[in-house]
Amino acid sequence: xxxxxxxxxxxxxxxxxxxxxxxxxxxxxxxxxxxxxxxxxxxxxxxxxxxxxxxxxxxxxxxxxxxxxxxxxxxxxxxxxxxxxxxxxxxxxxxxxxxxxxxxxxxxxxxxxxxxxxxxxxxxxxxxxxxxxxxxxxxxxxxxxxxxxxxxxxxxxxxxxxxxxxxxxxxxxxxxxxxxxxxxxxxxxxxxxxxxxxxxxxxxxxxxxxxxxxxxxxxxxxxxxxxxxxxxxxxxxxxxxxxxxxxxxxxxxxxxxxxxxxxxxxxxxxxxxxxxxxxxxxxxxxxxxxxxxxxxxxxxxxxxxxxxxxxxxxxxxxxxxxxxxxxxxxxxxxxxxxxxxxxxxxxxxxxxxxxxxxxxxxxxxxxxxxxxxxxxxxxxxxxxxxxxxxxxxxxxxxxxxxxxxxxxxxxxxxxxxxxxxxxxxxxxxxxxxxxxxxxxxxxxxxxxxxxxxxxxxxxxxxxxxxxxxxxxxxxxxxx
Ligand code: ADP
Ligand code: MG
Numbered sequence: 257x258x259x260x261x262x263x264x265x266x267x268x269x270x271x272x273x274x275x276x277x278x279x280x281x282x283x284x285x286x287x288x289x290x291x292x293x294x295x296x297x298x299x300x301x302x303x304x305x306x307x308x309x310x311x312x313x314x315x316x317x318x319x320x321x322x323x324x325x326x327x328x329x330x331x332x333x334x335x336x337x338x339x340x341x342x343x344x345x346x347x348x349x350x351x352x353x354x355x356x357x358x359x360x361x362x363x364x365x366x367x368x369x370x371x372x373x374x375x376x377x378x379x380x381x382x383x384x385x386x387x388x389x390x391x392x393x394x395x396x397x398x399x400x401x402x403x404x405x406x407x408x409x410x411x412x413x414x415x416x417x418x419x420x421x422x423x424x425x426x427x428x429x430x431x432x433x434x435x436x437x438x439x440x441x442x443x444x445x446x447x448x449x450x451x452x453x454x455x456x457x458x459x460x461x462x463x464x465x466x467x468x469x470x471x472x473x474x475x476x477x478x479x480x481x482x483x484x485x486x487x488x489x490x491x492x493x494x495x496x497x498x499x500x501x502x503x504x505x506x507x508x509x510x511x512x513x514x515x516x517x518x519x520x521x522x523x524x525x526x527x528x529x530x531x532x533x534x535x536x537x538x539x540x541x542x543x544x545x546x547x548x549x550x551x552x553x554x555x556x557x558x559x560x561x562x563x564x565x566x567x568x569x570x571x572x573x574x575x576x577x578x579x580x581x582x583x584x585x586x587x588x589x590x591x592x593x594x595x596x597x598x599x600x601x602x603x604x605x606x607x608x609x610x611x612x613x614x615x616x617x618x619x620x621x622x623x624x625x626x627x628x629x630x631x632x633x634x635x636x637x638x639x640x641x642x643x644x645x646x647x648x649x650x651x652x653x654x655x656x657x658x659x660x661x662x663x664x665x666x667x668x669x670x671x672x673x674x675x676x677x678x679x680x681x682x683x684x685x686x687x688x689x690x691x692x693x694x695x696x697x698x699x700x701x702x703x704x705x706x707x708x709x710x711x712x713x714x715x716x717x718x719x720x721x722x723x724x725x726x727x728x729x730x731x732x733x734x735x
Pocket of ligand 1: 276277278279280281284301304305306307308309
């Protein structure tokens with residue numbers, strides 16, 4: 257099957273050729289014709305399988321037939337994404353694939369000045385890519401008109417729900433014309449996603465490339481059972497003896513990420529950490545160094561790593577298992593992208609056996625367990641409850657087995673709460689990584705600033721999203 261056989265028009269085929277894609281990915285093969293026929297779809301596929309082009313290409317084709325040379329364009333497509341970084345990435349794709357078409361695009365997210373966005377919207381655009389918070393700002397200020405939207409797209413719908421955007425989504429939905437095409441994309445399917453899609457989609461075609469909640473088949477997975485305090489030594493050994501070159505390592509906490517990267521450095525393995533407590537400059541540099549190969553290991557928390565698309569990342573290591581099973585799927589989806597093979601290694605200590613069971617249940621696979629010689633588990637060590645996890649304030653996941661909220665509060669959170677009483681309500685409900693999620697959102701978009709024109713705007717000093725975040729965060733707890 258070729259892109260041409262999917263019925264795509266010449267300007268798109270030319271842009272695809274420029275990107276160097278040889279043939280459509282399975283999700284693209286299935287989704288593109290169905291979207292071109294104006295059906296609603298509910299699509300699930302592993303991460304890194306090219307979902308963005310799967311909806312962007314047919315969308316551009318449909319819209320290109322409607323371009324008017326005489327009248328100002330109105331918004332005919334609205335794409336919602338959970339994070340600014342993803343909005344920027346999708347906008348970049350729309351721009352790349354649409355470069356030979358006369359369609360106008362605006363990307364709208366918080367943390368940057370709202371006025372340039374208003375100016376752009378006033379001039380008229382065909383496609384808007386937005387995060388929910390800033391979109392609602394524009395709606396409140398009457399600076400956007402979404403009443404002509406013909407196609408509504410939810411990208412990473414599962415992430416949207418995880419991040420507590422359900423009410424924002426519903427608000428947006430209420431303002432859209434009833435008659436429209438809807439496309440919903442999600443890497444994983446939960447009952448919540450099914451409920452959401454029931455409410456949005458009209459007689460949808462179901463497109464599932466992989467089995468539900470399966471992890472990428474291109475990724476070989478292995479678990480090394482090991483004692484907690486030997487994990488670092490084992491990781492160093494694996495990296496050195498396997499001669500691994502580029503490794504993304506996940507820890508549950510920011511502190512853990514810092515500590516591990518320092519320890520690896522001491523072992524002579526260049527490493528850097530990326531998480532919400534790092535300055536934006538440090539984050540951008542860490543990612544750039546890692547991508548360029550000048551740093552061998554990038555140690556990240558889940559939030560910091562979300563949406564990062566690094567070409568051909570060969571190794572992902574779960575230094576600690578995530579307490580939310582779906583995050584495992586997202587983590588290992590960082591490797592084996594776009595048809596390349598990858599390896600996902602999890603170092604699992606006795607405290608994490610329940611997490612492992614939850615993950616295996618979710619992916620419906622028993623992951624191969626390999627004990628490395630010299631790192632055999634000491635049977636005298638008993639399981640202990642895991643403290644200060646990366647619980648991000650979710651309570652809607654059946655596979656979640658996170659510690660109680662009180663366990664996840666760090667002394668630092670308490671200190672901060674005392675010092676800044678005006679933030680009390682907000683801070684008190686945040687957990688370590690929940691906080692990074694919110695504060696990161698504003699910073700993340702800059703990570704890709706080298707490659708995207710959409711990310712060149714400077715963050716505004718009076719970050720208008722803070723207000724929203726303060727309001728939104730408690731909702732995350734409730735939803
Ligand atoms: P997903 O949204 O499914 O996680 P993305 O849309 O981010 O995946 O695509 C992952 C990577 O695959 C991107 O770098 C993209 O450029 C690349 N890609 C997309 N479609 C193709 C294709 N048909 N052939 C080769 N590479 C592709
Ligand atoms: Mg995507």
